[in-house]
Amino acid sequence: xxxTTPTAGPSPEKLTKKELTADHPTWCPGCGDFAVLASFxxxxxxxxxxxxxxxxxAGIGCSSRFPYFVNSHGxxxxxxxxxxxxxxxxxxxxxxxxxxxxxxxxxxxxxGNHLEHGARKNINLTxxxxxxxxxxxxxxxxxxxxxIGFKSKTDPGGxxxxxxxxxxxxxxxxATFVARSHASQVNHMIAMMERALDHxxxxxxxxxxxxxxxxxxxxxxxxxxxxxxxxxxxEKKGDGSPGDDARHDTADEVAAYRLADLPAPGRFGVFYESxxxxxxxxxxxxxxxxxxxxxxxxxxxxxxxxxxxxx
Amino acid sequence: xxxxxxxxxxxxxxxxxxxxHIRDAVIRLAGNSQDGIQSAGALLARLAGRSAQDVMTYMTxxxxxxGGPSLFQVRVGTGEVFSPGDEADFLVAFYQHSYEDNIGxxxxxxxxxxxxxxxxxxxxxxxxxxxxxxxxxxxVEALGGTAKDKGKNIFILGLIAKIFDLDVVKLERLLxxxxxxxxxxxxxxxxxxxxAGYAYPVGNVLTTRYKFDPSQDTGVQVTMEGNQALxxxxxxxxxxxxxxxxxxxxxxxxxxxxxxxxxxxxxFVQCEDEIGAVSMALGFSYSGHxxxxxxxxxxxSLKTEAIGWATMAEMPLIxxxxxxxxxxxxxxxxxxxxxxxxxxxxxxxDSPRVVLAPSTVEDCFYIAIxxxxxxxxxxxxxxILSDASLxxxxxxxxxxxxxxxxxxxxxxxxxxxxxxxxxxLDAITQHAPPGTRMLGGVYPTVTGLEHDxxxxxxxxxxxxxxxxxxxxxxxxQLAAEIPAPEVFGGPEGDALIVGWGSTYGPIHEAVKIxxxxxxxxxxxxxxxxxxxxxxxxxxxxxxxxxIIPEMNDQGxxxxxxxxxxxxxxxxxxxxxxxNKTNGLTFNVKEILEGVLK
Numbered sequence: 001x002x003x004t005t006p007t008a009g010p011s012p013e014k015l016t017k018k019e020l021t022a023d024h025p026t027w028c029p030g031c032g033d034f035a036v037l038a039s040f041x042x043x044x045x046x047x048x049x050x051x052x053x054x055x056x057x058a059g060i061g062c063s064s065r066f067p068y069f070v071n072s073h074g075x076x077x078x079x080x081x082x083x084x085x086x087x088x089x090x091x092x093x094x095x096x097x098x099x100x101x102x103x104x105x106x107x108x109x110x111x112g113n114h115l116e117h118g119a120r121k122n123i124n125l126t127x128x129x130x131x132x133x134x135x136x137x138x139x140x141x142x143x144x145x146x147x148i149g150f151k152s153k154t155d156p157g158g159x160x161x162x163x164x165x166x167x168x169x170x171x172x173x174x175a176t177f178v179a180r181s182h183a184s185q186v187n188h189m190i191a192m193m194e195r196a197l198d199h200x201x202x203x204x205x206x207x208x209x210x211x212x213x214x215x216x217x218x219x220x221x222x223x224x225x226x227x228x229x230x231x232x233x234x235e236k237k238g239d240g241s242p243g244d245d246a247r248h249d250t251a252d253e254v255a256a257y258r259l260a261d262l263p264a265p266g267r268f269g270v271f272y273e274s275x276x277x278x279x280x281x282x283x284x285x286x287x288x289x290x291x292x293x294x295x296x297x298x299x300x301x302x303x304x305x306x307x308x309x310x311x
Numbered sequence: 312x313x314x315x316x317x318x319x320x321x322x323x324x325x326x327x328x329x330x331x332h333i334r335d336a337v338i339r340l341a342g343n344s345q346d347g348i349q350s351a352g353a354l355l356a357r358l359a360g361r362s363a364q365d366v367m368t369y370m371t372x373x374x375x376x377x378g379g380p381s382l383f384q385v386r387v388g389t390g391e392v393f394s395p396g397d398e399a400d401f402l403v404a405f406y407q408h409s410y411e412d413n414i415g416x417x418x419x420x421x422x423x424x425x426x427x428x429x430x431x432x433x434x435x436x437x438x439x440x441x442x443x444x445x446x447x448x449x450x451v452e453a454l455g456g457t458a459k460d461k462g463k464n465i466f467i468l469g470l471i472a473k474i475f476d477l478d479v480v481k482l483e484r485l486l487x488x489x490x491x492x493x494x495x496x497x498x499x500x501x502x503x504x505x506x507a508g509y510a511y512p513v514g515n516v517l518t519t520r521y522k523f524d525p526s527q528d529t530g531v532q533v534t535m536e537g538n539q540a541l542x543x544x545x546x547x548x549x550x551x552x553x554x555x556x557x558x559x560x561x562x563x564x565x566x567x568x569x570x571x572x573x574x575x576x577x578x579f580v581q582c583e584d585e586i587g588a589v590s591m592a593l594g595f596s597y598s599g600h601x602x603x604x605x606x607x608x609x610x611x612s613l614k615t616e617a618i619g620w621a622t623m624a625e626m627p628l629i630x631x632x633x634x635x636x637x638x639x640x641x642x643x644x645x646x647x648x649x650x651x652x653x654x655x656x657x658x659x660x661d662s663p664r665v666v667l668a669p670s671t672v673e674d675c676f677y678i679a680i681x682x683x684x685x686x687x688x689x690x691x692x693x694x695i696l697s698d699a700s701l702x703x704x705x706x707x708x709x710x711x712x713x714x715x716x717x718x719x720x721x722x723x724x725x726x727x728x729x730x731x732x733x734x735x736l737d738a739i740t741q742h743a744p745p746g747t748r749m750l751g752g753v754y755p756t757v758t759g760l761e762h763d764x765x766x767x768x769x770x771x772x773x774x775x776x777x778x779x780x781x782x783x784x785x786x787x788q789l790a791a792e793i794p795a796p797e798v799f800g801g802p803e804g805d806a807l808i809v810g811w812g813s814t815y816g817p818i819h820e821a822v823k824i825x826x827x828x829x830x831x832x833x834x835x836x837x838x839x840x841x842x843x844x845x846x847x848x849x850x851x852x853x854x855x856x857x858i859i860p861e862m863n864d865q866g867x868x869x870x871x872x873x874x875x876x877x878x879x880x881x882x883x884x885x886x887x888x889x890n891k892t893n894g895l896t897f898n899v900k901e902i903l904e905g906v907l908k
Contacts, residue, residue: 019752023767051754055745067756068768073745075597076758076768077590078620084554084587088594088602089745091578092552093722096598096745114590117583283578290573300717302574303546307710309488310533311361 015048017041022071032183032209032219033063033130039189040070040099040128046190047197055098057086059106062137063130063209066101080111083118083127090125091280097197098125105135108144108164119175119202121279126196127204130183131166132211133218140214150215166206167260167271171253176274177203178256180266183210184223185230188268195270201278208265222265233259233269333521335388337396338471340464341413342405344381347464352383353705354468354485359387360534360707361481363526367816368705369395369896371644380408385705389524393823394816395704397898401474403467404430405446414439422517424470426463442516444470453507454500462504469508476522479509531710537672537701541631542567544679545603547711549687549718550629551577552595553603554588558610559643560702561633565605585613589630593617596626597757599722599744601683605631605695608650609639615657618692620759622662622782625740627686627693629679634698636894645894646699648812649863651872654694655841661779663786665693666841670815673708675701678838680716687720689785690740696840698862700896701813726750732764733757736777739785790842795850800826800833803853806906808834811873814860814897821902830907840873848881858906860889860897 013019020041027033044054054072058064060079067074073096077085082100090098107115107129118125134152135141141154145166149158170178177199179192189207196203208219220226236247248271249255256272294302338355340348352368359366369384386396398418404410404425410432417423419438427443434441450466465486472482486505490498514520535543542564545553551572555565568579577600582588588604595602606614611632621628634650636642654666665685669678678695686693722744729751734740743755753765760768761775769775798807800822810818818834825832835850837843851857861871865888870878874888889905891897 013752022754022756052746052748068758071752072754073743073747074754074756075624076756076760077593078616078759081586081590081617084582084590085594085597087580088552088554088591088596089598090594091580091591092595092600093598093746113583114587117587283573287573287576287578291576294574299546299575299719300713303543303717304713306543306571307533307713310357310535310539311531311710 013051015051016045019051020044020071021069023068025069026065027062028213030212031062032132032207032211033066035183035186036063036128036130036189036207036209037066037069039186039193042186043190043193043197047194049097053096055086055089055096056101057082057089057098058101059111060137061103061106061135062132062211063101063103064106080106080109081114082106083111083114083123083125086125087118087121087123090123091283094280094284100125100127102127102129104129104131104133104143104145104164104166108166108169112144112164112169116169116173119170119173119204122174122176122201122276124201124278124280125203126193126199127202128193128196129166129204129206130209131206132209132215133163134211134215136211136214146215152214165260168257170204170206171256171260171272174202174276175204175272176201176276177270178272179203179205179270180268181205181207182219182222182230182265182268183207184219184225185268188230188232192270199273200281201274201276219265222268228265231265231267233267233271235270331519331521332524334390334524335386335392336401336475336521336523337384337386337399338401338403339382339384339399339413339416340403340467341380341382341409342464343409344379346381346405347461348381348383348405350489351464351468352385354482354489355385355387355471356705356707357485357534358477358482359385360532361485362478362523363530363532364389364523364707365392365526366534366705366707367392367395369700370703380412382409382413387523389526393820394899395896397900403471404432405463406430424467440517442513444511444513444516449507449511450504453503462500465501465504466508469505470511470513472505473509473511473513474517474520476520532707533710534705534707535672536563537669537675537697537704537706538563538633539567540672540675541669541679541695541697542571544676545629545683546571546575547676547713547717548601548680548683549720550601550603550679550683551575551720552579552592552600553605554580554582554591554595555605556582556585556588556610558607560635560699561605561607561610561631563702564631564633568603585610586617589614589617589628592628593621593626596621596628597742597744599724599742599746601627601629601687601720603629603631605633607633607635607643608637608641608653611650611653611657616659618664619658619660619662621692622658622664623660623759623761624757625690625734625782626742626757627690629682629686629693629695631695631697633702634696636699642894644699646813646896647862647892647894648696648698648814649872650696651811651840651863651876654696655876661783663783664841665689665691665786665789666696667693667838668696668812668840669701670810670812670836670838671708672701672704672706674815674838676711677716680718681838683718685789688739689789690742691782691785696812698813704813722746724748731755733766734762734764734778734781736764736781739788786842790845793839793842793844795844795846796835796837798833798835798850801831802833802850804831804833805854806832806856806858807851807854808832808858808860808902808906809837809873809877810834810860811837811840814862817897817899817902818860820899821906824899825903825907832906837873840876843880847877848883851881851883851885855885857883857886858889859886860891860902860905862891862897864892865890
């Protein structure tokens with residue numbers, strides 16, 4: 001983090017969708033994830049991060065194919081474990097922008113424990129979770145966010161288990177930026193991703209992203225083009241303006257829970273935000289103070305001193 | 312105990328501590344886990360190390376949190392000490408159960424030093440010398456009664472210092488180093504207990520004072536436990552990042568790395584579980600650092616899927632397994648070598664892995680450096696198989712020349728040229744870590760899916776064959792560069808004992824003893840278990856029998872884990888097994904009996 005951390009030099013070229021595009025996505029036509037990918041390209045175009053500093057990582061699932069479709073440094077890891085992989089990158093390379101792409105099965109089921117601990121440790125990274133409430137890659141099994149009654153190949157009579165509430169799970173785990181969006185709303189997704197990128201800490205954007213093949217219409221209630229509505233969270237401005245009292249305080253955990261409990265389509269926007277120090281910052285401080293005590297001694301001197309005490 | 316002065320035997324007329332010169336002594340301290348016998352034993356070992364004596368220890372601790380019998384055995388010798396000793400020359404018993412459980416390990420003519428406040432030995436058994444001292448009472452008296460009997464361990468250290476004529480100045484300095492960091496009263500209490508033990512007129516009950524021959528070796532030694540040597544070896548090898556989850560007996564390695572790595576600008580993270588830990592370590596590796604994760608058997612099982620990814624993605628990673636008795640929770644504080652198959656074959660798919668095993672505490676240091684070198688050069692996961700007995704064993708060894716062995720690795724962010732391939736078929740993978748500019752504008756993806764040279768997923772039959780061969784052939788290249796190990800003893804003869812891991816000590820001592828008795832016995836020790844060094848068959852050909860002692864089961868077909876692998880590799884029916892599965896280390900006698908029968 002200090003002695004072993006290099007910094008990437010600036011890349012000369014302007015970053016456009018053309019440079020950022022890699023393999024053609026293998027998703028089914030009409031999949032919500034296309035719009036998430038397009039929003040991600042747009043967000044990167046807008047922000048002009050150094051090309052080599054962008055890192056996209058993922059586990060397993062339809063949405064986790066993401067890194068193959070983005071021309072950046074990236075990795076396709078094992079199911080559910082992309083958060084700790086990305087944490088290793090984030091903690092040891094402060095020069096990089098680390099993005100994790102995940103789905104509801106990857107993030108809330110097999111990777112649930114890692115998501116919680118990444119949030120608790122407040123690792124500085126951005127996690128985009130494409131939630132389609134079904135296992136698509138394996139062709140329609142119940143997912144941890146499938147609603148009760150959802151008929152799948154593993155629940156032919158309808159799902160019986162209570163679904164995970166992603167926002168409540170993330171807030172209670174200690175994520176310091178929690179937002180929710182819908183794959184039909186490109187501008188909103190870009191805005192949420194951009195705020196997540198700017199946030200110092202564990203930032204998550206949950207995006208309702210329809211699986212047209214195995215759970216069509218799942219999120220129509222949040223899509224105005226399909227007769228639904230897209231109700232936004234109005235954030236408190238703190239300016240004493242009329243009606244500000246009724247607006248949502250993103251620092252209020254309990255208020256975030258209340259919003260997260262609203263029935264479908266629920267609310268969209270930022271539920272929770274906190275400036276709690278990141279593990280990155282806390283560990284860096286510890287490393288810096290440890291190194292300071294050694295007065296700039298090199299590795300050989302430090303180890304020699306340790307061995308001298310064992311003579 | 313080896314006497315060097317035959318004119319001065321230990322039995323004889325009473326006198327005040329008549330000196331007897333010895334080359335070697337085994338002292339066993341037996342008490343309960345909260346008595347501090349480990350720290351007393353460790354101080355003895357440290358003193359021996361500082362006096363340029365060879366030293367080796369052996370300990371058992373109960374897996375319960377507090378209470379339960381515990382023992383610590385120290386063998387100090389002038390010249391090479393290979394094993395902690397089959398029998399004790401000197402047994403210190405704190406309690407009746409310590410006496411009863413351990414008297415069988417005292418050699419005939421050995422000294423039983425017991426706390427007469429707690430132990431009533433059977434003095435009708437004339438095989439031993441009985442020295443009863445009211446250790447509890449005297450300790451309480453010496454410390455003014457407030458400290459109760461805490462300090463018995465240091466009182467006994469004083470007694471032992473007197474009996475073995477140890478260097479009191481050095482021992483007191485060690486006590487100051489150990490306790491000086493705490494508050495003054497703790498140090499003073501320790502020194503009082505030590506002086507009380509040293510001043511006790513032990514000459515009234517024991518007639519002999521033992522004196523170690525001065526060591527010929529004048530080199531500087533460091534004294535440490537196996538897990539310490541392993542942790543510092545990793546640091547010396549260039550490891551700066553790691554992640555793990557606590558599990559006995561691995562835990563102390565991660566504790567050391569957590570505290571030490573920041574001094575080198577690195578970081579070690581305690582993760583939520585074993586899978587999170589290996590994943591985070593792979594994140595460090597992917598970032599261009601050299602990283603480690605570690606555990607013991609059950610934890611390694613949990614990490615297995617991610618290690619498969621490391622093989623497929625060709626990511627350097629060091630995985631330490633401090634083996635214990637298994638399967639499952641098994642024997643958490645006992646020793647076994649039953650994870651060799653797991654290390655070599657424990658992955659899904661064709662997943663060749665490098666597997667190394669240290670032979671001694673000293674070798675824990677050097678094998679970690681070797682693991683780091685291989686992981687980096689071949690961009691592949693490398694296992695280090697240590698075990699519970701090496702983990703806590705204290706040994707003194709020649710101070711390593713840090714300047715010549717230490718390595719540093721930094722992420723190589725040199726811009727990569729047009730046409731860079733993360734997975735070239737004609738070369739060993741060396742990744743471009745994130746942050747590296749790709750001059751061709753094409754950025755690499757590392758992946759667990761079968762892939763082409765660029766890392767794109769592919770189901771191509773041709774590519775899966777070629778990539779499988781690529782991942783295997785780097786181990787074959789590694790095999791070609793490993794020197795064949797040296798044979799200890801003679802180049803030919805009746806039997807060759809082939810060992811791996813912590814059985815090194817008893818095997819080599821057995822060979823030494825057998826050769827002194829005229830037996831034609833030799834030993835070969837394997838540090839590289841997968842791939843094996845080339846040329847072993849030429850060594851095997853010179854012997855009538857090849858015997859493989861292992862602390863694992865003989866399996867369904869009658870052969871231990873290494874023996875099975877060697878039989879499969881060399882198709883040599885001369886290869887036989889000598890197995891042991893009682894959770895304890897081999898002693899020299901067992902190996903001699905097993906080989907010479």
